[in-house]
Amino acid sequence: MALFRRKEKPPPVPRPISAGSLRRERRALRKVRDAKLRDLGGLMIELYRRGAFREDLVAEQCAQLVGVEDRLATIDAALSRSGVDRRCACGAPILRGARFCSACGRAVAALRPGAGAEETVIQPPVEG
Numbered sequence: 001m002a003l004f005r006r007k008e009k010p011p012p013v014p015r016p017i018s019a020g021s022l023r024r025e026r027r028a029l030r031k032v033r034d035a036k037l038r039d040l041g042g043l044m045i046e047l048y049r050r051g052a053f054r055e056d057l058v059a060e061q062c063a064q065l066v067g068v069e070d071r072l073a074t075i076d077a078a079l080s081r082s083g084v085d086r087r088c089a090c091g092a093p094i095l096r097g098a099r100f101c102s103a104c105g106r107a108v109a110a111l112r113p114g115a116g117a118e119e120t121v122i123q124p125p126v127e128g
Contacts, residue, residue, distance in 0.1 A: 036065045
């Protein structure tokens with residue numbers, strides 16, 4: 001007979017990945033991509049010099065490069081979804097938290113959190 005019973009803990013809820021960690025990973029993957037491209041170019045030159053083309057080596061290097069490119073595309077898509085691209089009627093981007101357009105000075109109405117609108121509402125200038 002057990003006096004104490006352990007309660008099973010629910011599995012931990014995965015935390016959302018922060019935009020900062022995605023940017024760091026993207027920066028590191030870009031360096032890896034550049035190195036892989038240099039390696040692939042060096043491999044092609046060396047194979048040309050030796051007069052022997054080995055398709056298996058080239059295919060392996062290309063497959064690794066495509067994997068890095070796919071992950072970069074996934075990260076870029078995730079980062080682009082994280083922020084809404086807001087623009088004023090004049091075409092200038094509106095920064096987060098801004099009340100006025102930095103280019104033309106028009107007042108910017110704040111987006112309602114639940115509205116889901118992707119468009120920024122610009123109030124007409126007051127003629128006085």
